[in-house]
């Protein structure tokens with residue numbers, strides 16, 4: 800396993816639409832392992848391959864321990880949301896591609912999603928709460944959407960201008 804470099808906004812590669820994988824083979828499984836390794840390394844909850852500049856519909860999620868529930872890490876290739884609840888939730892989201900920026904995002908509270916697991920098996924999952932939020936955030940990445948794209952343009956531009964300044968500062972060192 801190897802930790803991957805993560806792209807940070809603003810970066811046009813984060814807005815590319817990731818392409819479906821034909822089959823979860825050894826190379827995709829290695830990518831899944833690398834994503835999980837990177838996730839642990841960066842202390843995140845979820846990571847999409849596109850955040851490492853790899854244009855494939857693959858994500859890794861591990862919520863760890865939250866509110867007394869221990870979640871297991873899992874992988875999704877070609878995830879597709881099949882159903883969303885009309886009930887919504889507001890969650891404070893962050894993103895490894897928008898380091899140190901957080902904002903409230905409103906999304907459906909519950910979803911049903913189909914995907915291929917690490918053994919190339921079709922799976923269906925019902926998720927709610929934080930897990931549903933995290934899966935939707937990662938699937939957004941596969942479609943070139945960041946959580947700030949759900950905010951007003953005022954809030955989005957404020958975060959982007961801060962990130963631009965931070966990047967400039969880093970580049971100047």
Ligand SMILES: [Zn+2]
Nearest residue numbers: 893894895896
């Ligand atoms: Zn993210």
